[in-house]
Amino acid sequence: MTNNIHNFTRSTDDVVIVGGGLAGLFCALKLAPRPVTLISAAPLGQGASSAWAQGGIAAAVAEGDSPEAHAADTIAVGGGIVDEAVALGIAREASQRIHDLLAYGVPFDRDLEGRLAVGREAAHSARRIVHVRGDGAGAAIVAALSDAVRRTPSIRLIEGLVAEALLTEDGAVTGLQLREAGNFAARPVMIASRAVVLATGGIGHLYAVTTNPVEAGGSGLAIAAHAGAVIADPEFVQFHPTAIMVGRDPAPLATEALRGEGATLINGNGERFMTASHPLAELAPRDIVARGVFAEIAAGRGAFLDAREALGTRFAEQFPTVYASCIAAGIDPATQAIPIAPAAHYHMGGITVDERGRSSIDGLWAGGEVSSTGAHGANRLASNSLLEAVVYAARIADDIAGGAIPSPARHPDTLVTPRASAQDTASVKRLRAMMSARVGVIRDGDGLAEAVRQFAALERETTSIALRNMATTALLVAASAWNRRESRGAHFRSDHPAENPAQAQRTMTTLAAAREVAESLTDRPLPRTAQSMIA
Structure with missing residues (x-):
């Protein structure tokens, strides 16, 4: 059933899922008949990168292929830092998740004999990509799941709200602060819940050239980081x-x-x-x-x-x-x-999660592009993202279903909430330009240092909570890219063009650590070309 913000209750025993893309929809359906509140910033089926995915889903479903071969291809592309157990586990669950999607009405392409048709994409050793009408997999999957969600009585759908802060107490989730999408002057809406799933998507719209929708501005990663969550591999942007x-x-x-x-x-x-x-x-x-x-x-x-x-x-x-x-x-x-x-397309980094989708904060799970499972390493294999989203959405649902979630003790307190200013549009434009110029396809130490300082200043000084969240995520990406003085996978440093075997491990960081990097760089003079991020 669908609700709007005017009859939105502020306290719930529901599991709260934030995000109307593939991971959020699939997790909500897998949790049925358990009560779920699903919050989507855009109308359901819109504003999610997964709906725009053209390639399809990688799955070893064809004769002669195997999950082991799929995992080997994933590991080969990932720059030496893929969690091999995670990659193999995802590949082994692929067939089951494809059949789940078929049951929800996804019309995957079939060959003349009625078998799933499979195509080949870059760095795959076999034809293993299942498609819908050639290049329409994402839209068809999200449309089918959106219809299923609307038909499921245990799912309460709230459209038009953006999560702008995660509320915690003693290291555990207590709720969320939300606001009407696009209306920065609106009063915040508070919801108390001890079980929150973030499925808010990636960070592509932090870049001036991107294939991602405007909603992919890194807000989910930012609110988790502000709450103290560990963030993995943020420097790796595909x-x-x-x-x-x-x-x-x-x-x-x-x-x-x-x-x-x-x-x-x-x-x-x-x-x-x-x-x-x-x-x-x-x-x-x-x-x-x-x-x-x-x-x-x-x-x-x-x-x-x-x-x-x-x-x-x-x-x-x-x-x-x-x-x-x-x-x-x-x-x-x-x-x-x-x-x-x-163009900025996919973020391998995100909120660190374990094999069940649990973050470092009690009561917070993350799935889809906002999370980092270790499956992609430094460079995602084509069409593995939708697969990872459904595999982990199902795991999160299983994990939540297997345990009792305590009821919220009280309504969460309202946070200090700065509001948008007239300078926001210009500041966003400068932030996106800085990300493309300094934290883009080819990077170097001076450019990254400049970006770190600018993003830290913007995060500290902005009067907009939405812009602050963008700056937070940008800072995490730039600081980790500055720290990784080598080239690996999608992270290429022109001043360190070779891999360094000593750095063949994943990054684990926090917002506090990124701010320390910014502090360490404050005494370095800015290049003359640098322009303040704040007008």
Whole structure:
């Protein structure tokens, strides 16, 4: 059932799930018939990166494939820091979760014999990606689960609220502070609960060029960090190499499955450039392809995705979402190469969770992109994100169902809540530009130090709680990137271009530690080009 904020009760024995994407929806359904309050900032089915996913879900369901092979591919791509037990566990649960999704009505593509059709994507050793209508998996999955949620009487749906603070007492969750989405002048809404699941998505919209919706601003990670949660691997941000550059924000995505079907990457001179960079050329790991595309653009040659020979007139039928984005921008991908650039796409880092999805704070679970399970290491294997989301959503539901959740003792106290100022839009624009310029595809120590100082100052001085949360997450990413003086996976330092075996481990950090990094850098002079983040 759906409620609005006007009849929203402030205290509940329900499990409270924040986030209307794949992880939140799947967890709510798996908890039924246990009472759940599901809070979504956008109308259900909108504003979630999972709804925009084109590639599909990786699962070893085809004859001749195996979970062990899937896990091996995941580990090979992850830069030496994948938790191998986690990767294997997820791969082994994949088939069961795919069948769950089928039961909820997800219309996965099938071959002529009725079996699940599987495609291949970058760095997979086998065809193991299940799709919906070629490039519509995310939208179809979220639509099916949204319908199921609306039909489930044990799920109370609250749309239009944003979680802006996590409330704790003695190291345990006591509730949440929420506010009407887009209305910073609104009074905060307080909800008391001893069981909170954060499924708020990633951080892509902290970057000026991204494939993620505006809701992916890192708020879930920030509120957990402010409450003292341990954060893992925040420096590892994956940039999708083939965002379509047609002046839109977010940028439309040209799915990796296009390259899996034979599309190539060329520069403005018509030359394929990935063949000289990696044996797998266009199907190399995403970090390598992203840097290759970035280098061509930086050199002034431009970069393009060319599907004219591989697909031609079949493009519209096989990849209707990408085709529509191109046609809307005046590009016919059947006869023209598509202009592309790397864009912030997926965050391997997030709230540290164990194998059950539990964070370091009692009563707080996290699933989907806001969490960090250790499955992706330094570089996510294509189409593993939706799989991880459903696997951990189911595990979280099982963990909560297996234990008693104490009732809230009292209503939580209202926090000090700064409100938005007229400078917020300009400050957000500067923050996003700084993330792309200094904490982007290629990084260096001076640029990262500048970013750390700017984000720390913004977090400390802003009068907007929403902007403070953005700055908090940006600070965590930049400080950890500054600390990791090597290049590994999606994290590339031009001043430390090689892997350092001594740093072949995951990062575990806190907001307090990130602020200490900022303090240590305060005595270093800012470059003359630096501009204050605060107008």
